[in-house]
Amino acid sequence: MLRHLLQRGLDLVIVLFGISAIVFLMIRLIPGDAVAIMLGANTEVTPERIAAMRAELGLDKPLLEQYLSWVARALHGDFGTSIWTGRPVIQEIAAQIWPTLELTFLALLFGAVLALPLGCLMAQWRGGRADLVLRVGAIAGLTIPSFWLGIVMLIAAATFLPSFASLGYVPFSEDPLGNLQRMLLPAIALALPILANLSRLVRSAMLDALGQDYVRTARAKGLAENAVLYRHALRNALIPFVTSVGIMAGYLLGGAIVVEQVFSIPGLGRLILGAIAERNYPLVQATILVVTVGFVAVNALVDLAYALIDPRLRTAA
Structure with a gap:
């Protein structure tokens, strides 16, 4: 029974990592520039502000680096901060x-x-x-x-x-x-x-x-x-x-x-x-x-x- 539990646990870990990669990539495939959309309602949007927002969100880095950084923080319970409210994402979900x-x-x-x-x-x-x-x-x-x-x-x-x-x-x-x-x-x-x-x-x-x-x-x-x-x-x-x-x-x-x-x-x-x-x-x-x-x-x-x-x-x- 212990061997069965360990095998199921290992399978679960592999599946979770696969799911995290799919979720991460699917979000990036949504049409449209996310930063431009987030700043679109602001009349003072400039290329400098867009670049600053990309750097703040880590979107200026390669996809693999973005993914590994996100997974590393998620394993420590840090899923980031909501862009609009400024609250930790985990608090938004818990609420x-x-x-x-x-x-x-x-x-x-x-x-x-x-x-x-x-x-x-x-x-x-x-x-x-x-x-x-x-x-x-x-x-x-x-x-x-x-x-x-x-x-x-x-x-x-x-x-x-x-x-x-x-x-x-x-x-x-x-x-x-x-x-x-x-x-x-x-x-x-x-x-x-x-x-x-x-x-x-x-x-x-x-x-x-x-x-x-x-x-x-x-x-x-x-x-x-x-x-x-x-x-x-x-x-x-x-x-x-x-x-x-x-x-x-x-x-x-x-x-x-x-x-x-x-x-x-x-x-x-x-x-x-x-x-x-x-x-x-x-x-x-x-x-x-x-x-x-x-x-x-x-x-x-x-x-x-x-x-x-x-x-x-x-x-x-």
């Missing part, structure tokens, strides 16, 4: 990351918790009308964009529940009820595609598990159908389920950015879009890196969780 994390967590919780019983029911009722209805609903859930669903939910709430607070954000520590009320609709809008995808996955995995020899043996011993379904088949169906949950947790971080704009939530979405529009290099690099590192870290944790679900993987590790 707006919690709404995004909360929205992602609630959406993942709704989707994962509801997908398990729905998927099991679809497998138990396979071939029936209820299974057909649930599968059609799952396909519909996959095709509806989260931002469109969010807009429809906002219109419906404003029409039928005008007193329902559905826009903005209130920290949970200040007003728990107000926080959950404002996060309910965006979490549902973000969770629907996850619920649809995971429920179909659980159904497929359960049907595959129900056809295995150990399930037939359990039935031959006279075990109740619910015991066979939930004690034996579900345990093996959890492996692909957990894999997908880990992958979707990373994608939810990206989807939350769009949903935040619909519901006026001051999270990483607003921060990233504003930083891109302003060509705020330090803030864009650090924010995108945080999101991608979160994606990679979640999937690494999911990989390690396999051993807790399947003893065969624990023995192999």
Whole structure:
């Protein structure tokens, strides 16, 4: 097991360095002169000021030198200073990351918790009308964009529940009820595609598990159908389920950015879009890196969780 952990840790380090290089280069490939855009609103822009700003940001150095310098400072927790506010980038991210994390967590919780019983029911009722209805609903859930669903939910709430607070954000520590009320609709809008995808996955995995020899043996011993379904088949169906949950947790971080704009939530979405529009290099690099590192870290944790679900993987590790 220790060797497995060390190997996964080494893989994670390599992936993170690759991600940092891709993020760094992609920011540099954005069309337009970043310094000219940053100083464009100022009527006193001169070549001397542009050169001074380039030197201040380190943009006058070769790309490799810029990258190595950025990585060296990032390893010490220094992601630079926001060009517009003058505050450390890490403080800017810390101030707006919690709404995004909360929205992602609630959406993942709704989707994962509801997908398990729905998927099991679809497998138990396979071939029936209820299974057909649930599968059609799952396909519909996959095709509806989260931002469109969010807009429809906002219109419906404003029409039928005008007193329902559905826009903005209130920290949970200040007003728990107000926080959950404002996060309910965006979490549902973000969770629907996850619920649809995971429920179909659980159904497929359960049907595959129900056809295995150990399930037939359990039935031959006279075990109740619910015991066979939930004690034996579900345990093996959890492996692909957990894999997908880990992958979707990373994608939810990206989807939350769009949903935040619909519901006026001051999270990483607003921060990233504003930083891109302003060509705020330090803030864009650090924010995108945080999101991608979160994606990679979640999937690494999911990989390690396999051993807790399947003893065969624990023995192999």
